[in-house]
Amino acid sequence: MSNPLISARGLTKKFGDFTAVNGIDFDVYKGESFGFLGPNGAGKSTAMRIIGATSQRTSGTISILGKDPELHGPQIRAHLGVVPQQDNLDMQLSVAENLYIYGRYFGLSRKFVKGKVDELLAFAQLEEKRDAKVENLSGGMKRRLTIARALVSEPEILMLDEPTTGLDPQARHILWDRLFRLKEQGVTLLITTHFMDEAEQLCDRLIVMDKGSIMAEGSPASLIKNYATKEVLEIRFGSDRNQEMGAKLRTMCERIEELPDRVLMYTEDGEALLEKIYAADFHPKTSLVRRSSLEDVFLRLTGRTLIE
Amino acid sequence: MSLTQIRQGSLVLVDAARVQSRGALYVAQARIRQMMKWIWLILGIAIANPILYLISVGIGLGGLIDKSVGPAGVDGVKYLTFLAPALLAQAAIQGTMDETVFPTIEGFKWHKTFYSMNSTPLSGVQISYGVFLTALFRAFYTVVLYFGVMWAFGALESPRAWLAIPTAVFAGASFGALMQALAARLEDENIFFVVLGRFVMMPLFMFSGTFFPLTSMPFFLQWIGWISPLWHATELGRHLTYGHAISPTMLWVHFIFLGVMLVVGLFFSARIFTKRLAK
Amino acid sequence: MAVAIAEKRVGKLGERVYSGRVPQLLERGFIAFKSSTYMIVISGFLEPVLYLLSFGYGIGKLLPTITVGSETIKYAAFIAPALLATSAMNGAIYDSTMNVFFKLNHDRIYHGMLATSMGPLDVALGEIGWALLRGFSYACAFMAVIAPLGLVESVWGLLAIPAAVLIAFGFASCGMAVTSYMKSFQQLEIVNMFLLPMFLFSGSFYPISVFPQWLQFTVNLMPLTHAINLVRGLCLGHINMALLGHALYFVVMIVFGLIFTTKRLNALFMK
Numbered sequence: 001m002s003n004p005l006i007s008a009r010g011l012t013k014k015f016g017d018f019t020a021v022n023g024i025d026f027d028v029y030k031g032e033s034f035g036f037l038g039p040n041g042a043g044k045s046t047a048m049r050i051i052g053a054t055s056q057r058t059s060g061t062i063s064i065l066g067k068d069p070e071l072h073g074p075q076i077r078a079h080l081g082v083v084p085q086q087d088n089l090d091m092q093l094s095v096a097e098n099l100y101i102y103g104r105y106f107g108l109s110r111k112f113v114k115g116k117v118d119e120l121l122a123f124a125q126l127e128e129k130r131d132a133k134v135e136n137l138s139g140g141m142k143r144r145l146t147i148a149r150a151l152v153s154e155p156e157i158l159m160l161d162e163p164t165t166g167l168d169p170q171a172r173h174i175l176w177d178r179l180f181r182l183k184e185q186g187v188t189l190l191i192t193t194h195f196m197d198e199a200e201q202l203c204d205r206l207i208v209m210d211k212g213s214i215m216a217e218g219s220p221a222s223l224i225k226n227y228a229t230k231e232v233l234e235i236r237f238g239s240d241r242n243q244e245m246g247a248k249l250r251t252m253c254e255r256i257e258e259l260p261d262r263v264l265m266y267t268e269d270g271e272a273l274l275e276k277i278y279a280a281d282f283h284p285k286t287s288l289v290r291r292s293s294l295e296d297v298f299l300r301l302t303g304r305t306l307i308e
Numbered sequence: 309m310s311l312t313q314i315r316q317g318s319l320v321l322v323d324a325a326r327v328q329s330r331g332a333l334y335v336a337q338a339r340i341r342q343m344m345k346w347i348w349l350i351l352g353i354a355i356a357n358p359i360l361y362l363i364s365v366g367i368g369l370g371g372l373i374d375k376s377v378g379p380a381g382v383d384g385v386k387y388l389t390f391l392a393p394a395l396l397a398q399a400a401i402q403g404t405m406d407e408t409v410f411p412t413i414e415g416f417k418w419h420k421t422f423y424s425m426n427s428t429p430l431s432g433v434q435i436s437y438g439v440f441l442t443a444l445f446r447a448f449y450t451v452v453l454y455f456g457v458m459w460a461f462g463a464l465e466s467p468r469a470w471l472a473i474p475t476a477v478f479a480g481a482s483f484g485a486l487m488q489a490l491a492a493r494l495e496d497e498n499i500f501f502v503v504l505g506r507f508v509m510m511p512l513f514m515f516s517g518t519f520f521p522l523t524s525m526p527f528f529l530q531w532i533g534w535i536s537p538l539w540h541a542t543e544l545g546r547h548l549t550y551g552h553a554i555s556p557t558m559l560w561v562h563f564i565f566l567g568v569m570l571v572v573g574l575f576f577s578a579r580i581f582t583k584r585l586a587k
Numbered sequence: 588m589a590v591a592i593a594e595k596r597v598g599k600l601g602e603r604v605y606s607g608r609v610p611q612l613l614e615r616g617f618i619a620f621k622s623s624t625y626m627i628v629i630s631g632f633l634e635p636v637l638y639l640l641s642f643g644y645g646i647g648k649l650l651p652t653i654t655v656g657s658e659t660i661k662y663a664a665f666i667a668p669a670l671l672a673t674s675a676m677n678g679a680i681y682d683s684t685m686n687v688f689f690k691l692n693h694d695r696i697y698h699g700m701l702a703t704s705m706g707p708l709d710v711a712l713g714e715i716g717w718a719l720l721r722g723f724s725y726a727c728a729f730m731a732v733i734a735p736l737g738l739v740e741s742v743w744g745l746l747a748i749p750a751a752v753l754i755a756f757g758f759a760s761c762g763m764a765v766t767s768y769m770k771s772f773q774q775l776e777i778v779n780m781f782l783l784p785m786f787l788f789s790g791s792f793y794p795i796s797v798f799p800q801w802l803q804f805t806v807n808l809m810p811l812t813h814a815i816n817l818v819r820g821l822c823l824g825h826i827n828m829a830l831l832g833h834a835l836y837f838v839v840m841i842v843f844g845l846i847f848t849t850k851r852l853n854a855l856f857m858k
Contacts, residue, residue, distance in 0.1 A: 052702060054698075054701055054702065054856055071603065072603075073603055073706065074603070074606045074704045074705065074706050075704065077702060077703060077704045078703075078704035080702070082702035084695075084698060084699070084702070086695060088694065088695035088696060088698045088699040089694075089699070090615070090619075090694065090696050090699070091694045091696075092619040092622070092623045092624060092694075093615075093618055093619055093622060093623075094622060097618050097622065100618075101611070101614065101615045101618060102699070102703065104611040104614055104615075105608060105611055105612075105700055105703040105704075105705055106703050106704055107606070107607075107608060107611070107704065133623075149699075150702075153703070349776060352780075353776070353780065356780070356784075357783070360783060360784050360787050360788075361787065363787075364787035364788055364792075365787065365792065368788075368792070368793055368797055368798070369646070369650075369792050369793050371797060372650055372653070372793050372797065373646070373649045373650050376649060376650045376651070377649055382649060387649075498623070498627075499626045499627070502626055502627045502630050503626065503630070506630040506631070506633050506634060507630065507633070510633075510634065510637055511637060514637050514638065514640070514641035514642075515637075515641060519641065519642065519645060519646060520645035520646055520648065520649055524644075524645055524648045524649075525644070525645060526644070529640075
């Protein structure tokens with residue numbers, strides 16, 4: 001593989017006594033889609049802001065496109081497209097004006113940006129909203145506009161911090177579709193998310209973070225293979241009995257997790273396990289067999305669920 | 309009482325009738341609790357404002373004016389005495405405006421607290437009156453503080469000067485009720501603040517006979533005073549604090565003007581609140 | 588393309604905080620003016636005119652003339668320069684406090700700007716540049732009102748326009764630094780708590796010689812007093828070395844404000 005676009009070693013960020021990012025190492029290569037998966041407060045956004053050259057690390061090294069963000073902030077940011085967790089669109093301007101002026105902030109010529117605005121409005125499916133005030137857009141539209149805005153300078157790396165948090169399922173799928181297209185065009189994507197389905201859908205490779213540290217690294221498939229079984233059986237006995245029943249069922253599968261609302265049983269064959277449970281005269285109120293996901297990987301690594 | 313009792317309906321926690329009769333007070337209570345967070349700032353401004361104006365304009369500029377107009381005085385008295393009742397009414401109007409406009413926009417738009425209030429047995433009318441009562445409370449203590457400062461500056465000449473307190477609060481209430489109705493209709497507040505500040509509040513302050521008799525303005529500008537609650541309250545205030553001459557007819561006119569404004573304001577405010585909450 | 592432009596400044600002074608994008612930020616100001624902020628901008632012009640009409644005419648009837656040194660001038664001619672200076676201050680303070688506060692905390696526009704190849708100094712200079720442009724247009728418009736009324740006594744009065752820009756610059760650069768510390772809307776009231784006494788006591792409506800010595804001394808420390816003395820001196824044609832001193836006060840304010848603001852923006856966005 002060629003040289004990485006982004007390379008971090010021992011990257012650490014402290015806010016006073018609190019360590020937000022605790023000595024992490026990672027490399028991101030050209031054209032890949034790289035994810036940071038973890039719950040809120042895991043240090044994903046802080047890591048993103050350091051990469052975005054808008055936050056200074058406390059220690060460690062990081063190079064972005066061969067440069068140190070501490071010394072060359074504006075030049076590094078010229079190559080990045082940033083989609084922050086919280087939309088920060090310019091409320092005083094219309095949809096098209098937002099795209100236009102953002103391109104101008106990069107020092108691009110008026111002519112170039114004007115052409116780009118039309119292209120991006122089409123990409124974000126916002127042509128009809130061209131002259132609308134940003135305030136009146138729906139959440140999904142605002143998000144698409146923010147992503148389109150980040151693309152105005154044709155960045156080498158597109159950074160998305162929790163791109164679909166707060167969106168309804170339909171808006172999420174439209175957005176994922178747009179991101180797939182960018183991936184196909186060879187844009188390097190950096191994504192933070194606390195949704196395991198999003199990480200599975202969008203990321204070629206990801207790191208699982210918790211409390212500022214990296215817990216595991218790999219492709220979604222390899223992580224599931226290494227840290228979980230093929231299937232999971234989810235059963236419920238009612239909120240006050242899950243704990244007690246979990247203890248009794250422990251020997252029947254490879255691994256068991258007792259959550260307050262349900263019991264998760266890890267196994268290669270969920271249906272077979274369920275039959276064994278009924279045969280042993282246990283009667284769960286509900287049961288569900290599903291494939292293992294990154295959620296299970298996270299649970300295994302940290303003993304906690306992603307969304308708390 | 310147990311949760312099962314309540315769930316099965318044998319015990320009722322919420323007394324809807326009680327809320328119906330006292331709802332506005334509950335809303336006012338919540339608003340006053342909010343106000344208390346900034347009470348020192350509000351009181352600080354309420355005290356500092358009159359002192360600064362009375363010293364700077366009343367005494368500083370007043371000294372030069374008194375010398376210039378000679379023993380005839382301004383409306384027969386020292387400039388300070390002439391100016392003070394106008395500032396008293398202005399303080400009431402500013403206080404109720406701040407306490408009706410901002411909370412109304414906040415309740416409907418910024419924090420949407422009115423909608424959560426409305427999902428309890430509280431009605432739109434009660435919410436509107438609750439906000440209004442809070443503004444009245446603020447106007448009252450601001451005016452009392454102001455009055456105290458006026459007294460300390462020796463700007464009160466008549467023994468019934470204290471009656472200027474209720475008339476100032478009355479003017480504040482009238483203007484506040486109207487502003488509340490207006491704010492409740494608002495969808496886009498950004499421009500509103502500027503229009504309100506520069507096209508309404510400033511002209512009112514400047515052209516209501518606050519700093520000089522209204523009659524010394526050219527005739528084509530005097531109408532601003534006639535429709536201004538500040539002018540009506542100032543005339544009453546001057547009459548009460550130093551005996552400024554008012555004909556009985558005008559006395560009635562001032563009271564009726566402010567009264568009509570109050571009733572119209574409250575009526576529309578309650579109506580618009582109810583409508584917007586139901587939308 | 589963006590890259591080539593950003594790299595032009597490599598190795599130049601301040602490359603970490605500045606990339607020469609002030610024109611683009613002014614362009615943003617114009618676009619926003621056209622689509623939403625025009626009312627705010629235009630109404631700002633009204634403020635000094637209302638004061639002039641009210642005080643100049645109304646108080647002018649009670650106090651027709653005022654004596655400055657050995658000269659007796661019309662009351663309106665006395666307050667007009669002060670209103671020009673005050674409106675330069677108010678405009679600059681509005682732009683650098685209220686306006687900046689909302690962009691900073693509510694709309695988070697600066698966060699978006701700083702994710703591009705711009706630096707914090709670009710943002711500071713861009714906002715301040717817009718405030719100056721506004722200050723300049725207000726000063727020109729107000730001049731166009733007071734000069735025909737015969738309220739400007741000397742041709743030196745033309746210099747009151749650049750003076751107003753200087754005044755706006757001083758207030759805007761410091762105002763932005765102060766705003767960066769504000770956490771809530773109510774704290775903005777604190778700014779008003781400084782503005783009101785300054786407005787009332789800095790000799791807008793009468794000479795400060797009526798005050799006792801200690802108060803005169805205090806008043807002479809306040810920036811608005813220097814602003815008013817500068818503009819009034821020019822409009823009345825009282826040209827002397829003291830005017831340079833007043834101007835210098837604002838030069839110091841500008842330098843201090845710019846350094847302070849850039850440091851604060853760096854601390855806010857680059858933490």
